[in-house]
Amino acid sequence: MLVWLIVVAGLVTGCTLNAGTEFAAEYEKYLATRDDVADYDVRGYNNLPGQGNADTRVDLRDGLTDDQIATAISEIARYRTDQKVNHHSLSVFVTTPNGSGAPARVSVFVRTGDEPVQDTDPAALRERVQLVRAYAATDPGLIEMWASAGDLDARTSGDPYASADALVAYAQTRPPTVRRLSARSGHVGSLGVVSLDADGSVQALRPMRLILAALPPDVTPRRWRATSQEPVDAPQFELDLPAGTDPAVLAAVEQRAAALGVPLRAIIAR
Structure with missing residues (x-):
């Protein structure tokens, strides 16, 4: 011992x-x-x-x-x-x-x-x-x-x-x-992010542009994201609107997403 x-x-x-x-x-x-x-x-x-x-x-x-x-x-x-x-x-x-x-x-x-x-x-x-x-x-x-x-x-x-x-x-x-790619624009409180796997397609994430186009000029998202990065197995789209946004604006972007067949998660911040 x-x-x-x-x-x-x-x-x-x-x-x-x-x-x-x-x-x-x-x-x-x-x-x-x-x-x-x-x-x-x-x-x-x-x-x-x-x-x-x-x-x-x-x-x-x-x-x-x-x-x-x-x-x-x-x-x-x-x-x-x-x-x-x-x-x-x-x-x-x-x-x-x-x-x-x-x-x-x-x-x-x-x-x-x-x-x-x-x-x-x-x-x-x-x-x-x-x-x-x-x-x-x-x-x-x-x-x-x-x-x-x-x-x-x-x-x-x-x-x-x-x-x-x-x-x-x-x-x-x-x-x-290289396995993952990510591009972001803006800053905390107004951030846009596109993220995908290195062998993925940016084209599959472009519908988010059409959704953003449905916003009035005076409404700037707090955050939006389009991603197909692992572990996601299909493109996902997220949109956070600023507090006080007219609910009609949220309804309009949701309708645009539905027409495009895009699985959008959209909210108005509290």
Whole structure:
């Protein structure tokens, strides 16, 4: 029994209890030394003794060439701290013109750790940077696009359907393991969202436009959503109208939805 206790004690003391947070602290120190990094946020998670994960957001400074961006992403992705983690999800953001020439913030996602999702060779990353720039140039209202392990999410000042179309096209290029797409316009209190699976159809979600067209010009929805994203197995449509909306307006949009054969859930906020 005494021998067993000594062995267990050795195993416990030989591993790091806070692998994720210690990795984050080391990684932040490294990012702070880079002249090409404008901002960063590293979050470490301690799963089990000796095991952890981390999520990192890095904003590169403006004015870098595609080659410089690709080299920076490669070096940042390949950097290893003394403390190891199982998964490290890295999103690197750059600023690039959108379809109207305004600046948009877009990201390239890299997952490092036990199984890198894609090549971190600078040449491969340069291609991905060029693809994400080309994507941004197709969306005139794009404000921001952020990528994660399975998601592409866009925020636009314009039509979320146009942004969803652009995301679908982009997802067919080099983004790895993308499963879900989402485009949103507006802000809390006046938000429109189009969301679908990467192999889904934006066209199946377009009837929401006809429903919104039934609203009077002076009625702005608090929130609307058209989705076919898992676990939904058929398109769903939601509309929340502001408090005080005339019930006749609600009746009109419900009638429009019924005529279109659209399963709309519509309410007036209290």
